[in-house]
Amino acid sequence: MDARLTDEQRSVRDTAARMAQKSATTTVNGLGKTRSIDQLARDLAASGFNELRASDAGPTGVEVALVAEQLASAAAEASFIGPTLAVDLCRRAGIVAPSSCTIALTGDLARLATQHELPAAVAFDSASVSRALYLTPSGDTFGLASVPVGAGASAVDLTRPLARLSQEDSAELAGAALSADDLAAWRAFGHAVLSADLLGSARAAHLATVAYATGRTQYGRPVASFQAVQHLLAESLVLLEGAESAVSCASWAVDAEPAAAAIDTALVSKLYCTSAARTISEIAIQVHGGIGNTWECMAHIHLRRALLAGQVLGDEGALMEELVEHRLRAA
Amino acid sequence: MDYRDDAAEADFRSRLRTWLSTHALKAGLPSTDDEYWAHAAEWHTDLYNAGWFGVSFPTRYGGQGLSPVYEAIVDDELAWAGAPPKPSLGYIVHGMLRHASIDICERFLPSMIAGTERWCQGFSEPEAGSDLAGLRTAAVRDGDEYVVNGHKVWTSYSDVADWCVLLARTDTQAPKHKGLTAFAMPMDQPGVTQRPLKMINGVSNEFGELLLDDARIPAANRITEPGGGWAMAMTVLNHERSPADLGYTARYSRILRELERHVAEQPRVSSLARHALGNAYVHSEVLRMHVKRRLSERLSNHEPGPEGAIDKLLMTTTEQAVGNAARQGGIARAFDGSDSSWLNIYLYSRAATVMGGTSQIQKNVIASQILKLPNR
Numbered sequence: 001m002d003a004r005l006t007d008e009q010r011s012v013r014d015t016a017a018r019m020a021q022k023s024a025t026t027t028v029n030g031l032g033k034t035r036s037i038d039q040l041a042r043d044l045a046a047s048g049f050n051e052l053r054a055s056d057a058g059p060t061g062v063e064v065a066l067v068a069e070q071l072a073s074a075a076a077e078a079s080f081i082g083p084t085l086a087v088d089l090c091r092r093a094g095i096v097a098p099s100s101c102t103i104a105l106t107g108d109l110a111r112l113a114t115q116h117e118l119p120a121a122v123a124f125d126s127a128s129v130s131r132a133l134y135l136t137p138s139g140d141t142f143g144l145a146s147v148p149v150g151a152g153a154s155a156v157d158l159t160r161p162l163a164r165l166s167q168e169d170s171a172e173l174a175g176a177a178l179s180a181d182d183l184a185a186w187r188a189f190g191h192a193v194l195s196a197d198l199l200g201s202a203r204a205a206h207l208a209t210v211a212y213a214t215g216r217t218q219y220g221r222p223v224a225s226f227q228a229v230q231h232l233l234a235e236s237l238v239l240l241e242g243a244e245s246a247v248s249c250a251s252w253a254v255d256a257e258p259a260a261a262a263i264d265t266a267l268v269s270k271l272y273c274t275s276a277a278r279t280i281s282e283i284a285i286q287v288h289g290g291i292g293n294t295w296e297c298m299a300h301i302h303l304r305r306a307l308l309a310g311q312v313l314g315d316e317g318a319l320m321e322e323l324v325e326h327r328l329r330a331a
Numbered sequence: 332m333d334y335r336d337d338a339a340e341a342d343f344r345s346r347l348r349t350w351l352s353t354h355a356l357k358a359g360l361p362s363t364d365d366e367y368w369a370h371a372a373e374w375h376t377d378l379y380n381a382g383w384f385g386v387s388f389p390t391r392y393g394g395q396g397l398s399p400v401y402e403a404i405v406d407d408e409l410a411w412a413g414a415p416p417k418p419s420l421g422y423i424v425h426g427m428l429r430h431a432s433i434d435i436c437e438r439f440l441p442s443m444i445a446g447t448e449r450w451c452q453g454f455s456e457p458e459a460g461s462d463l464a465g466l467r468t469a470a471v472r473d474g475d476e477y478v479v480n481g482h483k484v485w486t487s488y489s490d491v492a493d494w495c496v497l498l499a500r501t502d503t504q505a506p507k508h509k510g511l512t513a514f515a516m517p518m519d520q521p522g523v524t525q526r527p528l529k530m531i532n533g534v535s536n537e538f539g540e541l542l543l544d545d546a547r548i549p550a551a552n553r554i555t556e557p558g559g560g561w562a563m564a565m566t567v568l569n570h571e572r573s574p575a576d577l578g579y580t581a582r583y584s585r586i587l588r589e590l591e592r593h594v595a596e597q598p599r600v601s602s603l604a605r606h607a608l609g610n611a612y613v614h615s616e617v618l619r620m621h622v623k624r625r626l627s628e629r630l631s632n633h634e635p636g637p638e639g640a641i642d643k644l645l646m647t648t649t650e651q652a653v654g655n656a657a658r659q660g661g662i663a664r665a666f667d668g669s670d671s672s673w674l675n676i677y678l679y680s681r682a683a684t685v686m687g688g689t690s691q692i693q694k695n696v697i698a699s700q701i702l703k704l705p706n707r
Binding site: 001002003004005006009062210213214221222224225227230231233234235237238241242243244245246248249252253256265268269271272320321323324327328330331 | 337403404588627645648693
């Protein structure tokens with residue numbers, strides 16, 4: 001057993017971090033700048049990070065998680081997780097993914113949409129993607145089809161858009177066949193990567209807050225010198241470290257462990273990271289004081305991204321029920 | 332990165348699993364009654380004699396010199412078998428390895444690791460809790476001996492210990508952190524009086540206090556140089572805060588498995604209890620993953636430092652989440668007198684945020700030494 005990153009994995013992480021930081025904004029007004037979003041999208045394409053799950057050549061769960069974490073740390077707006085989940089789904093279905101494609105989720109974001117759910121479905125992580133994949137059940141298996149992505153939907157997360165789906169021009173992907181087990185393993189991968197996204201958002205919120213508290217003075221001293229504030233920041237760091245360990249193990253498990261074990265590890269990781277990222281963002285808002293409650297402070301940007309990621313493929317209530325069911329059945 | 336066992340690790344795991352399957356486990360749930368502690372010494376020697384304790388300690392002192400990740404395998408398998416956790420001794424062993432002479436290590440470590448001689452730790456005092464460096468127990472040189480007077484509290488296993496790692500003041504003129512020295516104090520002597528402290532869960536075999544009235548320690552039993560006691564205490568505490576060294580992940584997993592069985596048998600379980608159970612499982616699993624990451628870092632010869640404070644907070648959150656699950660899922664049986672073990676697990680869990688340094692002190696350590704926040 002050796003949980004340390006390999007040199008290659010460290011290099012993936014560092015490359016992704018450089019890429020993400022280059023186009024990152026530290027102000028809310030800096031969001032939505034098409035030029036830097038397109039630049040990051042080009043960098044991601046050129047690096048091959050978009051295609052990490054395209055082949056069966058080897059385990060890449062850890063690498064995808066590292067990229068996702070770095071992108072979230074920069075509140076990156078280029079799409080990555082959605083298209084990567086689409087590529088991974090197609091690989092499991094034995095086909096090549098259409099280009100510029102993400103996934104279609106039910107309106108509550110809890111699972112992949114099926115054909116008849118399309119009217120209320122949304123494309124997840126839809127920046128500059130043209131189509132979204134949905135499921136076409138047939139007997140015990142599932143086929144795949146895609147529809148064009150339409151107008152933007154709600155904007156809870158200001159960094160990663162959702163979009164409505166066109167009701168026309170759907171296209172079946174010939175030869176695609178997925179079992180329920182395939183979908184379960186895919187979902188474990190999704191939770192592991194979303195955990196990494198949550199970790200990245202939380203880290204960004206925490207680092208910005210430490211910097212703010214060190215610079216902001218009251219009573220003639222930095223607010224970070226007050227024990228009450230220090231303890232809040234310490235609590236955030238503890239949650240971050242736990243989340244990092246969970247993401248590491250869960251992103252490794254998706255390629256290395258039997259599906260049942262990988263799923264439970266992914267559920268544990270997603271549940272922990274969802275709650276940790278929310279708490280850390282809330283602490284960020286608190287430590288920023290009045291500023292933290294204004295639109296211009298980045299804290300709510302990280303919180304919003306975390307809130308949405310926490311919903312994708314099942315919210316906390318649903319995942320916790322699922323996990324407890326697994327445990328009690330095995331007891 | 333690979334969390335899987337390599338060939339040697341897999342072989343070790345499979346031999347341990349076989350051994351555990353054939354060894355009847357006499358102990359009950361951890362920390363719920365005196366019965367459990369009564370068997371602790373026997374469990375230690377059984378584990379050691381079969382080759383499952385001290386696996387990462389140096390061979391010259393009776394360990395097996397294996398990589399630190401073997402400790403995680405032991406913890407995992409003990410938990411999986413429903414066995415008691417391994418003895419929590421790693422922190423004293425690491426403290427000695429780092430700060431004591433080879434002569435001291437050779438004299439004391441082999442029997443400590445083998446479990447033939449038992450140890451307790453005399454650090455805290457009634458007036459020196461969080462402010463440990465303010466301790467007043469004095470050791471005064473008298474020929475070939477030191478004469479010790481003072482009062483130690485929260486001394487785990489003091490009732491059965493042969494030896495005590497004693498932190499005492501040898502220089503009253505030096506600044507408070509610099510006047511301390513660590514000793515190996517023999518417990519069986521007229522100057523040492525041991526009194527049990529009954530805990531809120533009713534257990535009185537775990538915790539004690541020591542009254543030291545002209546207790547004598549041969550000068551040759553000095554573990555550190557005079558004035559070197561604080562540095563050793565910090566190493567001991569860094570490891571004592573580390574779930575990797577304490578083996579507590581096995582304890583949490585084991586309690587949860589029993590609790591899951593108990594809850595699964597109930598005709599109706601409240602959604603709050605189910606949630607508490609799931610929450611405790613999430614925390615205990617994340618802690619297990621975290622321990623693997625930390626033990627892997629030690630492969631790079633990384634010596635545990637202030638991040639032990641982070642690990643301890645993760646551990647105490649887990650302990651109290653498990654305690655809360657026990658309270659919500661099993662406490663009902665305490666009220667009709669049929670079984671108070673779940674209540675006792677809950678009550679015991681409250682100590683987690685105090686022992687080994689309070690959570691508030693851990694947060695101070697994180698703020699100053701890791702986040703390096705300004706202090707004024």
